[in-house]
Every structure is written in C-alpha cells, then in structure tokens.
Amino acid sequence: MGIVDWVAIESEWAYWVDPESFSFKHVKKRAPVGTVIVLKSRETLDDEERTYVKSSLGIVGETGIVALKKKDASDTLAKQALDYMRWKKRWPPFTSMKRVLNSGDVEVYYEPTEYDSFVLPLTKEMVGEDPSDFLSRLKKHETPKEPLWKVETAKSGRSKCRTCKDVILERRLRIGEPYFYEEKLSYRWHHPRCVAKRIDASEIEKLDGYDFLKSEDRQRLKRLLAN
Ligand SMILES: [Zn+2]
Structure with missing residues (x-):
C-alpha cells in the first residue's frame, strides 16, 4: 500500500479513513490521494432551533475531492480492508462480521465512530476464495486492555x-x-x-x-x- 500524494483540502471539518490503520483522521488542510473522505457540516432544521450534523462522502483525487455515493465509498473501503487483511492477517479495527449472503459473499460492518458506519461487501471474486474461509483465518484485532475511566x-x-x-x-x-x-x-x-x-x-x-x-x-x- 503506502500513501503516495497529499492533496490540499479546503473543508474545515472532514476526516479521511487511513487505509493503514482504518481509523478516522482529522483532515488538517490536506489528505492522501485515494483515501475516502467524510465531510461534515452542521445544518439547521426548519424550526431553526435544532441542528444536526450532515455527512457527505468523497474520495481524494489528484485535484481534490470527488463526491462518492455511499455504496461506492463502501466498495472502496472494502478493497482497502481486504488489502489490510492480507497484509496484517487480522481484522481491521472497528470491523465485525455483519452477515453471510446466500451467494457466499459476506458483508463486514465498519463503525469507526459513534456516528459513522459502513457495510463493506467482500465477494468471492475480490477475495479469490470463499470470503468466510478467508475471514475465519484472520486474527481478531486487539482491543486496548482495561481502558481508564x-x-x-x-x-x-x-x-x-x-x-x-x-x-x-x-x-x-x-x-x-x-x-x-x-x-x-x-x-x-x-x-x-x-x-x-x-x-x-x-x-x-x-x-x-x-x-x-x-x-x-x-x-x-x-x-x-x-x-
Ligand atoms: Zn447522577
């Protein structure tokens, strides 16, 4: 893998998903090409008293962010997750098995924050074998021991x-x-x-x-x- 180029990002409130750690990283003026970006903005509801946080997705291209649909972002993250799994021989952090489809393909749940989650499809074609068999050989990622209050x-x-x-x-x-x-x-x-x-x-x-x-x-x- 390895990160190649970094591109300037205008957005003040955004995260990029680091394919090497699968953690959300705060965008500080720039982000690496090829990574999935989650842009946040605070929106006001009609009654103008309540606000909520809106997310939109993109991928970092050579010249800036290209908007992505959720499905395309999930497909990109699925490929990156597979690279991570092959490289580290373990589940990426914040992932768990969601379900096995009748076709034998699987869906992996990726929930890096309380507010952001993705369903990553892993197909036989991508994995080159039965995805469940492949996943069953991976180590669980380590959870930090005894967290502090x-x-x-x-x-x-x-x-x-x-x-x-x-x-x-x-x-x-x-x-x-x-x-x-x-x-x-x-x-x-x-x-x-x-x-x-x-x-x-x-x-x-x-x-x-x-x-x-x-x-x-x-x-x-x-x-x-x-x-
Ligand atoms: Zn109390």
Whole structure:
C-alpha cells in the first residue's frame, strides 16, 4: 500500500479513513490521494432551533475531492480492508462480521465512530476464495486492555447520568465509565457524586482527562468524589 500524494483540502471539518490503520483522521488542510473522505457540516432544521450534523462522502483525487455515493465509498473501503487483511492477517479495527449472503459473499460492518458506519461487501471474486474461509483465518484485532475511566466537562446538556437518570448540565463535570460496544470503546456518563463510591480517592488523578481540567475543576472534582 503506502500513501503516495497529499492533496490540499479546503473543508474545515472532514476526516479521511487511513487505509493503514482504518481509523478516522482529522483532515488538517490536506489528505492522501485515494483515501475516502467524510465531510461534515452542521445544518439547521426548519424550526431553526435544532441542528444536526450532515455527512457527505468523497474520495481524494489528484485535484481534490470527488463526491462518492455511499455504496461506492463502501466498495472502496472494502478493497482497502481486504488489502489490510492480507497484509496484517487480522481484522481491521472497528470491523465485525455483519452477515453471510446466500451467494457466499459476506458483508463486514465498519463503525469507526459513534456516528459513522459502513457495510463493506467482500465477494468471492475480490477475495479469490470463499470470503468466510478467508475471514475465519484472520486474527481478531486487539482491543486496548482495561481502558481508564474518564473525566471531562460536558460539552452539551444532552447526556444523562446512567446512575440517577438526570441530565448532566452543560459544562459540568462528568465521569465516563468505559465499555466496549462491538469492540469499540465508548463511555457511559455519570455525575461525579453518583459514582463517588466506585472511584478510589487516590485514583482521581489517574482518570483519563484529569490533566486537561482547569485547576478549579480539579478541586471541584475532588470535593465531589470525596466520600
Ligand atoms: Zn447522577
């Protein structure tokens, strides 16, 4: 594989899928030729009070982004996934078996973020043998061992505490309890007070994200977790 050329990308909010790691990488002014691009934009609904994030897809060409339909983006990612599998002899990160079709072809589910997912078709023609046989010989990709609990200030007022079910207000501290959903690391959020008994006071400074808190938030966190 190997990445050849990088092309300037105008878009301010976009990701490229790295064929060598299968992770979403933030586009910083440029992206490599041949990679799939996910462009994001914030759109306002008719009532002008709510917004949502719109995604559109493309591939990086020699002279910029060429728009792609979802199916074509998925086909491109399927070829890149197959290269990855042959090269590393393992499933790419964020992938899992979706289903085996009657024809024997398979669909692989690729979900790199909470908001982005693709169904990648792997056919007999592409693989050169029964895709299920091929996949069964691959190693599962390694999931990080024992992820840390996390702390941050809530970026919005939309999350709910999984302990008491109340809303976690914007800019208040929240504690993330790690869990894996189909091998992808996610967090269940809680009010600090609601999980105080589950966190050892001597471990507070080891929480992921603690280093990024302002000193007043660190003090507040220690008070809230004191039990
Ligand atoms: Zn709570």
